Amino acid sequence: MEQARKGTNPLVVVFDVLGTLVDHAGSLAHRVSVVAGIESEAAANVVRQWIDHVSAQERAIIDGRRAFAPSHELDAEALNWLVGEGLLPPDALAGLTDASEWLQPWPDTVDGLDLLAADVMVLGLSNASRRVLAGLSGRSGLRWHQVLSGEDAGTYKPDPGIYKLAMASVPAGSGPPFKVAAHAWDLRAAAAAGMRTAYVPRPDGDPPGPDDTFDLHAADLRDLHAQLLTLEG
Amino acid sequence: MEQARKGTNPLVVVFDVLGTLVDHAGSLAHRVSVVAGIESEAAANVVRQWIDHVSAQERAIIDGRRAFAPSHELDAEALNWLVGEGLLPPDALAGLTDASEWLQPWPDTVDGLDLLAADVMVLGLSNASRRVLAGLSGRSGLRWHQVLSGEDAGTYKPDPGIYKLAMASVPAGSGPPFKVAAHAWDLRAAAAAGMRTAYVPRPDGDPPGPDDTFDLHAADLRDLHAQLLTLEG
Structure with a gap:
């Protein structure tokens, strides 16, 4: 240097x-589409709600309303919530838990x-x-x-x-x-x-x-x- | 990949x-020699005591006998101790405080x-x-x-x-x-x-x-x- x-x-x-x-939303949407077998616009909508759910939890942590949890735990919570809402099939969970480790640059x-x-x-x-x-x-x-x-x-x-x-x-x-x-x-x-x-x-x-x-x-x-x-x- | x-x-x-x-001891000894104007064998001896002093503090932290302090603070403590022991001239301190950031690979x-x-x-x-x-x-x-x-x-x-x-x-x-x-x-x-x-x-x-x-x-x-x-x- x-x-x-x-x-x-x-x-x-x-x-x-x-x-x-890295292309955060786009990479996740591609993976959701492949794993859950839904078309890309629906997948993008699921990912928007996924990211919003994580952001809301991060805000709660910043504001002291909940204890710190690492991002992969917040991802897991968001995915379970999406399944509960009927936006993702339960059998998609296993293929999506580590999706944030595969984001494309x-x-x-x-x-x-x-x-x-x-x-x-x-x-x-x-x-x-x-x-x-x-x-x-x-x-x-x-x-x-x-x-x-x-x-x-x-x-x-x-x-x-x-x-x-x-x-x-x-x-x-x-x-x-x-x-x-x-x-x-x-x-x-x-x-x-x-x-x-x-x-x-x-x-x-x-x-x-x-x-x-x-x-x-x-x-x-x-x-x-x-x-x-x-x-x- | x-x-x-x-x-x-x-x-x-x-x-x-x-x-x-990185060459921890050798890089520090070279810098001590240059900054303090002492020959290389004496500098190597000073560095041995420097590293031993830091190691003893790390051991105290592991054993719960003192609170955690980051390595650059332990370096600063060791350097002050070396000056107190008469092993380093006081005016060498300024040139050595960041020596650990300049170790040679x-x-x-x-x-x-x-x-x-x-x-x-x-x-x-x-x-x-x-x-x-x-x-x-x-x-x-x-x-x-x-x-x-x-x-x-x-x-x-x-x-x-x-x-x-x-x-x-x-x-x-x-x-x-x-x-x-x-x-x-x-x-x-x-x-x-x-x-x-x-x-x-x-x-x-x-x-x-x-x-x-x-x-x-x-x-x-x-x-x-x-x-x-x-x-x-």
């Missing part, structure tokens, strides 16, 4: 994973992380549990200098605690890390914790509003890499 | 870091991890704190599918809790992971927790005794990769 050899402070980039680096993700890792420190920060992060990273080829889970903070984004954990986990002497995400709500919380921000558009993302002032807007990871190198110069 | 595409269970390899992938480490990551899931499990793991991984080019710290378990190796954390963090459906280390004491504790074991010899390691029966003995990471591929076949 050139900057490390020069002894200057390293540039640190902290990636959101679900939705930003966006086309630029793996090469983009490789490119970035040659020049900056690449961290992950995700609501996915440790086991889910290990599974999807290993299967998709996402490789990290460090990767942190909501499990490490005992809470979920956008709770300030998870961003504080990331700030405490960057190397000594590094400047404020960049948070990279496809969700404006994630970047707003990261900025409030003192991180710099980079927005990357993705399908199903949360685009910036008129009042958002993020530090960088990148078309994709290759563009992000080019913009970060300009900053370093 | 071929095996993932085939849908079989992934092979998971969990690496010790300090001493196994062994010659086969970076290429070996790249080679392994193409075929198996590569995890790290270290007594180094999250910030130290981020710093040394980013600066040396160690890249992980998942990396866990003693900080995640609130204890240190060889406490069973840290191996239990690793076992709970492997992907669903994977078999028992391989623990890879240059220290027999680490592999014994890993085996007790249900992990498979692979010994790799390194300078300053802890070689197996006559009663040790580890699953694999590899000359280096390239050899480890070859042996693991044979198992998968």
